[in-house]
Amino acid sequence: MRVGLDVGGTKIDAVAVSPSGEIIGRLRRPTGWGDDAVVESIVLAVRALAAENAIAMADIGSVGIGIPGLVDVESGRVLHAVNLGVESLDLAARAQAELGIPFRVENDVKAAALGAAVLRGATGSMAYLNLGTGVAAGIVIDGRIHRGSRGTAGEVGHISVDPRGRVCGCGQRGCIETLCGGGALAKAWGRSGALPVKDIIEAADAGDADAIRLRADLHHGGAAAVRVLVLSADVDTVIIGGGLTALGPRLEDGIRSALQADAETSPFMRSLHLDERIEMLPAGSPAAAFGAALVGAAVPEKEIVFHG
Amino acid sequence: MRVGLDVGGTKIDAVAVSPSGEIIGRLRRPTGWGDDAVVESIVLAVRALAAENAIAMADIGSVGIGIPGLVDVESGRVLHAVNLGVESLDLAARAQAELGIPFRVENDVKAAALGAAVLRGATGSMAYLNLGTGVAAGIVIDGRIHRGSRGTAGEVGHISVDPRGRVCGCGQRGCIETLCGGGALAKAWGRSGALPVKDIIEAADAGDADAIRLRADLHHGGAAAVRVLVLSADVDTVIIGGGLTALGPRLEDGIRSALQADAETSPFMRSLHLDERIEMLPAGSPAAAFGAALVGAAVPEKEIVFHG
Numbered sequence: 250m251r252v253g254l255d256v257g258g259t260k261i262d263a264v265a266v267s268p269s270g271e272i273i274g275r276l277r278r279p280t281g282w283g284d285d286a287v288v289e290s291i292v293l294a295v296r297a298l299a300a301e302n303a304i305a306m307a308d309i310g311s312v313g314i315g316i317p318g319l320v321d322v323e324s325g326r327v328l329h330a331v332n333l334g335v336e337s338l339d340l341a342a343r344a345q346a347e348l349g350i351p352f353r354v355e356n357d358v359k360a361a362a363l364g365a366a367v368l369r370g371a372t373g374s375m376a377y378l379n380l381g382t383g384v385a386a387g388i389v390i391d392g393r394i395h396r397g398s399r400g401t402a403g404e405v406g407h408i409s410v411d412p413r414g415r416v417c418g419c420g421q422r423g424c425i426e427t428l429c430g431g432g433a434l435a436k437a438w439g440r441s442g443a444l445p446v447k448d449i450i451e452a453a454d455a456g457d458a459d460a461i462r463l464r465a466d467l468h469h470g471g472a473a474a475v476r477v478l479v480l481s482a483d484v485d486t487v488i489i490g491g492g493l494t495a496l497g498p499r500l501e502d503g504i505r506s507a508l509q510a511d512a513e514t515s516p517f518m519r520s521l522h523l524d525e526r527i528e529m530l531p532a533g534s535p536a537a538a539f540g541a542a543l544v545g546a547a548v549p550e551k552e553i554v555f556h557g
Numbered sequence: 558m559r560v561g562l563d564v565g566g567t568k569i570d571a572v573a574v575s576p577s578g579e580i581i582g583r584l585r586r587p588t589g590w591g592d593d594a595v596v597e598s599i600v601l602a603v604r605a606l607a608a609e610n611a612i613a614m615a616d617i618g619s620v621g622i623g624i625p626g627l628v629d630v631e632s633g634r635v636l637h638a639v640n641l642g643v644e645s646l647d648l649a650a651r652a653q654a655e656l657g658i659p660f661r662v663e664n665d666v667k668a669a670a671l672g673a674a675v676l677r678g679a680t681g682s683m684a685y686l687n688l689g690t691g692v693a694a695g696i697v698i699d700g701r702i703h704r705g706s707r708g709t710a711g712e713v714g715h716i717s718v719d720p721r722g723r724v725c726g727c728g729q730r731g732c733i734e735t736l737c738g739g740g741a742l743a744k745a746w747g748r749s750g751a752l753p754v755k756d757i758i759e760a761a762d763a764g765d766a767d768a769i770r771l772r773a774d775l776h777h778g779g780a781a782a783v784r785v786l787v788l789s790a791d792v793d794t795v796i797i798g799g800g801l802t803a804l805g806p807r808l809e810d811g812i813r814s815a816l817q818a819d820a821e822t823s824p825f826m827r828s829l830h831l832d833e834r835i836e837m838l839p840a841g842s843p844a845a846a847f848g849a850a851l852v853g854a855a856v857p858e859k860e861i862v863f864h865g
Contacts (some may be wrong), residue, residue, distance in 0.1 A: 373706045388790075389705075397791020398681045399829070404788045406823060409781075410718055420823030463667075473717075480712045481789035482704020515728030517715060521707070 250306045252350075253279040253293055253364075254543025255357060256280055256316040258332035263294045264538040265302055265309075266546075270367075274302030274536055282355025283334040286329040291340075291346045312352045314538050315338065316362030335518070356542040357537060358403065359394045360385025364540025365488045369500060376403065376484040377536075378474050380500070381491035382432040384425055386474065388482050394544075395482070403478075406430060410473045428470025431493055436465055450499050457489075468503035472511055475504065476521055477553060490530040490537075495527070558616045560603055560658075561672075561850025563665060564588055564595070564624040566640035571602045572846040573610055573617075580843055582610030591642040592787050592814055599648075600655045620660045622648065622670030623845050623855025627708065633662040647778075647850025663852040665712065665845060667702045670695025672848020673796045673838060684711065684792040685844075686782050688808070690740040696780065696790050700850075703790070711786075714738060718781045735784070739801055742771055749855075750759040764769035775801075776811035780819055783812065783831055798838040798845075 255262040256433035257280060257375040265274035275359035276298050281290035290315065298304055318330030325341020341352040355363075369375070377387045384406030388395040394403050406426035407419050415421025415437060427433045438459070442448045446467070452460035475487045487530055493500055503525045514516035560611060563570040584606050591596040592631045599622065604787060607614055609745050626638030633649020648824040662699035663671075664699035670685035674697040677683070692714030696703040714734035715727050722731025735741045744752035746767070750756045754775070758769035783795045801808055813832045838844055 371709050386789075395698075395790070398793035400792060401788055401829065402791035404791075408714075408718075408785055408788050411720055412718070412720070417823075419825040420827060421819070422822075439695075439710040477716055477785060477789055481694075481711055481785055482703070483707060483710035483712075485706035513730070515725075518729060521709065 250304055250310060251542045251546045252298060252309050252312045253360075253538045253540065253545060254291060254294055254312065254314045255330070255360070255537035255541055256291065256294040256333070257438070258317070261290060262535065262538040263298045264535050264542055265298055265304055266539065266542040269462075270442055272539060274298055275535060275538070276301060280333060281340075284338045287333050288340065288343045288347070290353070295348060295350075304347065306350070309350050310342070310373050311542075311545035312348070312350050313360065313541040313543065313547075314352065314354045315357035315358045315541040315544065316340070316354060320354050320356045322355060322396075324355070325352060329355060336373045351545070353545045353547065355394070355541065356387075358385045358404075359387040359396070360540040360544050361490060362403075362538035362540065363391050363394050363543050364536035364538070365389075365490065365534075366392065367543060368534075368536055368539060369486075369488065369528075371486065372483065374484045375486045375488060376478040376482065376514050378405075378471070378489050379491035380429055380431070380471060380489060380493040382430060383471070384430045384474060386478055386487075388478070388484060389531055390482075405474045405477050408477055409471075410470075425470050425474050426534065428473065429493075430470075431533065434467060437463055438468075447496065450496060460485055465507075468496065468499070468507040469511075471500070471504035472507035472523075473510060475527055476511075478517075479521060479523060479526070486526050486528060488528050488530060490534070494529055496527075497532070501527070558618060558621035559626050559660065559850045559854045560606060560617050560620045561668075561846045561853060562599060562602055562620065563668070563845035563849055564599065564620045564641070565620055566625070566635055566667070569598060569602045569844065570846040571606045572843050572850055573606055573849040574613055575848065580847060581627055582606055582612070583843060583846070584609060584811060588641060592646045593642050594723040594740065595638075595643055595646065596648065596655070597649045603658075614656065614658070617658050619833060619853035620656070620658050621654070621668065621849040621851065621855075622652075622660065622662045623849040623852065624648070624662060625665045628662050628664045628705075630661070630663060631862040633660060635662060657786065659853070660852045661855065662847065663702070664695075667695040667704070668695045668847035668848040669798060670697050670711075670796075670848065671702050672846070673697075673798065673842075674700065675851060676842075676844055676847060677792060677794075677836075681797060682790065682792045683794045685801035686713075686739055686779070686786065686795050686797050688779060688797060688801040689738070692738045692778070692782060694786055694795075696786070696788075696792060700715050713782045713785050716781075716785055718778075733778050733782050736774040736781065737776075737801075739780075742775060745771055745774075754801055754803065758804060772811070773815075775808070776815040777819075779808070779812035780815035780831075783816060783835055784819075784826075787829060787831060787834070794834050794836060796836050796838060798842070802837055803840065805837075805840075809835070
């Protein structure tokens with residue numbers, strides 16, 4: 250039995266996965282804040298998942314964790330998980346000490362990418378584009394997370410696509426994240442509300458000129474991210490996930506329309522059929538926690554060496 | 558013994574590579590125009606290379622060809638090699654029939670990327686950014702060409718980075734290629750001359766305002782391509798090659814300065830140290846032909862399947 254945990258800023262999504270790869274149990278629990286509380290909430294989530302599904306702790310072969318922040322996959326250390334109040338936490342070692350089960354830790358977007366790829370049965374290459382407060386993607390090639398050399402694979406949110414665009418939190422101007430990141434859109438909108446991007450869409454539907462511009466930015470930003478992923482890594486499919494997918498077709502159809510509009514002037518872009526290569530994760534998809542379970546179960550990968 | 562041929566619009570660069578991976582012979586010959594002449598010039602180049610280096614034809618185990626255009630690697634067919642007057646050519650089969658040696662064919666930029674990676678001894682991931690008439694990159698991960706799903710891996714030239722930029726040959730606006738492709742720069746410059754990009758640089762040095770703007774475009778476009786490659790595929794190093802490298806430090810230093818200037822406002826970009834991660838191929842580098850030899854020698858790669 251493998252357990253996977255998607256640890257978010259407010260909740261932990263936990264799944265138990267059978268040896269044949271089926272999700273046989275799932276629960277959600279609140280996430281703690283700060284080092285000790287994060288470790289404790291993870292330990293409690295694993296125990297509760299086991300108890301609720303009549304799984305003996307001794308039958309859990311591994312636990313995988315997907316968590317926002319910079320993750321050292323080898324050591325299981327987490328850095329800069331600002332949404333969790335964590336600056337530097339030896340997460341795998343501490344959780345393993347509590348439960349006596351091997352833990353592996355991965356960046357949440359990368360884990361979700363792996364989960365989405367395997368759930369979808371993708372055999373080639375795909376990207377998981379996470380549209381939430383920020384924007385980042387995970388790339389999965391032949392069933393393996395493409396990690397890259399220094400941890401910036403899939404950081405498409407900080408590619409500038411407009412030298413005259415809004416200033417990004419990263420300091421650059423016109424980053425894709427300034428167009429389609431929930432945080433950047435909320436800031437540009439500047440009005441209060443619990444769900445600012447939803448407010449923007451609704452105000453746009455009602456004819457508000459500022460909101461119409463920001464809605465167009467959202468869709469064009471998503472389209473730009475898709476284009477970058479296809480024209481650099483050449484993934485076959487881009488699966489869109491993250492908090493903004495709560496917008497449903499108002500997100501997916503909008504990005505698709507932007508891709509179609511952008512391709513109208515370009516035979517080359519039309520030949521790529523990008524509008525047919527995007528999908529959106531269904532609401533409540535367990536992809537992120539499932540991907541974490543796969544990460545937990547993964548044996549260290551053999552190095553591939555070129556034999557010229 | 559392996560032979561590699563980099564087939565360009567005007568010349569073929571051919572190398573013979575020993576079993577231990579050393580280049581033991583090299584020659585250049587003019588390329589023919591049209592299907593028959595291209596095949597004939599390739600066959601003659603292999604024969605001449607063998608004769609000049611006292612290599613028996615029977616000792617040549619494989620010939621690899623890097624060629625501009627769309628290549629079906631499995632069949633060895635070349636499509637749309639417009640600079641060679643080739644629309645659709647069964648290159649591997651025809652050359653193999655003439656010489657009785659197994660031929661493999663690859664896109665020239667991808668072959669050059671592999672050659673540059675192996676010559677450099679790169680063990681992680683790298684991109685080869687070809688700045689010539691057009692702009693494209695090849696990505697090599699762990700010693701293997703990253704092919705992607707549909708043949709657009711590394712097509713960074715057609716990522717738009719300015720919605721108000723010049724119209725690209727592909728129909729989009731503000732593509733990276735409009736900034737740093739030799740063809741696009743020559744068109745924007747609009748004055749006659751055999752080496753328009755060199756003319757632009759020299760006119761910029763002399764204070765011409767148009768030329769100064771285009772020189773800045775060249776450097777910023779190269780920098781944008783480097784950023785895209787690192788923030789999507791996260792390659793460790795970007796090696797710059799292609800015709801524009803004849804500009805020498807006026808190309809390399811300019812791109813490096815642009816990367817430094819762009820990072821000034823962004824701690825995130827500074828943390829990536831992009832200015833330290835670019836290199837330029839030395840003039841006359843045999844990387845493209847050497848990479849073609851490696852392509853020729855490559856056995857079909859085993860599929861990598863994820864074992865969750």
